[in-house]
Amino acid sequence: MSAVESQQRVLSGMRPTGKLHLGHYHGVLKNWVELQHDFECFFFVADLHALTTHYEDPYIIEQSVWDMVTDWLAAGINPGSATLFIQSKVPEHAELHLLLSMMTPLGWLERVPSYKDQQESLKEKDLATYGFLGYPLLQSADILIYQAGQVPVGADQIAHVEMTRDIARRFNHLYGKDMGYEEQAEAAIQKMGKKTAKVYRALRKRFLEQGDEAALETARSLVREQQNVTLGDRERLFGYIEGGGKVILPEPQPLLTPSAKMPGLDGNKMSKSYGNMIGLREEADTVVKKIRTMQTDPQRVRRTDPGDPDKCPVWQLHEVYSDTSVKTWVQEGCRSAGIGCIDCKKPIIDAVLEEQKPIHERAQHYEENPELVRSIIAEGVETARDTAKATLEEVKRAMGLSYR
Template sequence: MNSLSSQNQRVLSGMRPTGRLHLGHYHGVLKNWLKLQHEYECFFFVADWHALTTEYDNTGPIVESAMEMVIDWLAAGINPGSARLFIQSQVPEHAELHVLLSMMTPLGWLERVPTYKDQQEKLREKDLSTYGFLGYPLLQSADILIYRATQVPVGEDQVAHVELTREVARRFNHLYGREPDFADRAEQAVKKMGKKNARLYHDLRKRYQEQGDHEALATAQALLENQQNITLGDRERLFGYLEGAGKIILPEPQALLTPASKMPGLDGQKMSKSYGNTIGLREEPKEVEKKLRTMPTDPARVRRTDPGDPEKCPVWDLHKVYSGAETRQWVQEGCTTAGIGCLDCKQPVIDAVTSELAPIRERAKEFIDNPSLVRKILAEGREQARDEAKLTLEEVRRSMGLDYR
């Protein structure tokens, strides 16, 4: 089944509530979100239930951390007019779909998710022998499928989670996508398209099913995408009818691979709070300058007159992120010949980082001073998200025979 053609392209992405964000988050996630919000219909959420899978014994900071994180989203430029922003636990439909999917998902599928054993190994000090931890990849699947998202931005280490979601959706559609009156309902939906489009749809469907004409399939899918007179349920039904299958209730999402974050920390390792090597998005310029000026450099360069090797200096990794070719050449020549000192080398990075953070810090003030505005944005996003989630659950319940109306 061609799930990507099942509706307009929709993106779903979330972050665990970790509190204030740093440059690693900005370059690794938020800059990508800023781009996606103008290209797709986006749903961005605070994954507070996912935080409980490993922090179930330390729930106190979750609410404050969530609010701080959303302030940073907004300050970075995520626009609630372009993307729906909400908190996972405030959309209970996620949990209901999770329960329903758990009834038909084989246990072995969860046990083989690579991150399951990897995280248990990394977090050996925690008791992770819980159902919540085993089932969190399926909760992720519910997060995605409840909005019928077609694209999920992930790094390579998370592709397996999207693949699990595809398998879950495929199994669900196989089990429950066979309506007794499927063909009749599909034909009724075709009529809603108007005579001209209905005739074209039937012709393209025949060409694909009888001749294997994939160009006709693609044309028919594009035709359905542009229909304004049919419901989402009818559109899913017609995609299945087009391909000779049942109704596509839960479209299979695709992984939208994002480049790995190239934002190094102050010590040359990956920027992470656990390493204590971060620069926060709202840090004051003086603190940013202090952190960058005290960064370690090439240990072999003891004196100002000693030549250095940029490849052995953490500051050079920051130049790769922030400096243009001309500045990088100046650093290479100046460092290797001792023509410039380490503080000279750091200054362009200091200027670039403080310049990047200035508008973020300025925008953050509006939301810090007006927390009710943040709550209003999240409340509106919650209602928009719930509207979409309820539509999916209506289809899911009906297909599973749980429609008691």
């Protein structure tokens, strides 16, 4: 797969935690819905990752998988536009993870920021396991097995993508130099023509001698524009710019998602563990009850007391759902006691129910046809495996594991 094609492929996954809530929708799913129209998208259920922290309680995983996939479809993920699959149904993930573990320095895994953070936050679990230590490498295998060039992540997850880039770079350095590599790369340079070859060499020299990142990007663009070199030569030229070998595993880029801290009913981030969530497919009556009984500004005891929206969890929901005119109405009405808390909550109730309406409609179709959900996943698994097998064959050939 060429580096250009790689940049058009997106890979993202989610642990199966059961039915999703509006925090998942605003934080991840809305972005997936947009991406599926512009990129070749692979979205997967990370059930192997679920076992890294829930290996003692695996029986909840299966139902959680189907509930979550139904939520994806209800949110607007289109199986005709994106490939949906379950991680463990594509064994190439695990095999690439094993092969990459042979060349990944132990210190890289121990330095991943979330490794110590999760050990601290999940003290009740025994996480002194190889699987937990190795889960960042499995994440890298998830990305690299599809040669995905773009990985949608929040700012706190960039370190995972950076480590994946390091692993791809190390792999290409170790295994990308087939016999006669430099001679082949030099021959490929000649095919670009005398003038272009001279520019390529100058850019390569600037990068290798001065670490000039701008020169590196310009050289890459130059290679992409070449029409008279083969795909194999193009990949050699990409690797040769950096003094490395042929690019077997393209380095992915983090695709920063818009920060969407969806507030829960208590003002904290919406989370199952906080018990402050509104389910993606929650019944309308329950949604109304939850919002109507939300805590408001604790200083506003009586209807006639002026309030401060900045101290009220309901205001945080207005920040997500309301336009400028409604926000102005809330700020002025609350501070002057011109509106009551129930008045303030009504636009939020209306907005959430309106948002959920098409989700409920799509979900009903899949709830009534559970076999359709399973067939979508089966088809996605087949597509994912075809792609993953091609990458794994190339990796094994580079590592000397392709026997004839």
